[in-house]
Amino acid sequence: MADQKTDIHEKIQHILTKNPVLIAGTMGFDKKPQLHKAERCFEENGVFYFAAAKCEAFYGEISAYPELVLCTYDAESGTLLRLRG
Numbered sequence: 001m002a003d004q005k006t007d008i009h010e011k012i013q014h015i016l017t018k019n020p021v022l023i024a025g026t027m028g029f030d031k032k033p034q035l036h037k038a039e040r041c042f043e044e045n046g047v048f049y050f051a052a053a054k055c056e057a058f059y060g061e062i063s064a065y066p067e068l069v070l071c072t073y074d075a076e077s078g079t080l081l082r083l084r085g
Contacts (some may be wrong), residue, residue, distance in 0.1 A: 009046060015081050016040045019072040022050060026058065027065040034061060038070065048083070 016022075020040045028034040036058040038050045050070065052058045062068055070083045 012048075012081065012083070013043055015072065015074045015077070015079060016043075016048060018076070019074055019081075022070045022072050024050075024052070024058065024062075025069040025071065026061040027067065028057070028061055029064070034058075036061075 017040075022038045022040060024036045024038040026034050026036065034057070036052065036056070038052050038058070041049045041051050043049070052062070068085070071081065073080050
């Protein structure tokens with residue numbers, strides 16, 4: 001089971017490395033879904049970090065409603081990757 005988790009983690013890391021620009025789905029202040037651009041920065045101890053400008057609505061939305069979805073598409077493998085947390 002641990003090998004399967006490692007394999008999945010490596011695949012996710014590979015896709016995010018090849019496709020660093022992500023679309024982030026958040027809950028807006030109007031309680032409607034919002035989409036924003038985010039960029040993958042790095043991975044450390046199994047945690048993926050991304051960057052968002054503090055001055056944008058995105059920062060305020062994830063501060064107020066921390067649940068979000070990150071999405072990217074890898075055309076080479078035909079993989080749509082969605083991460084939720």
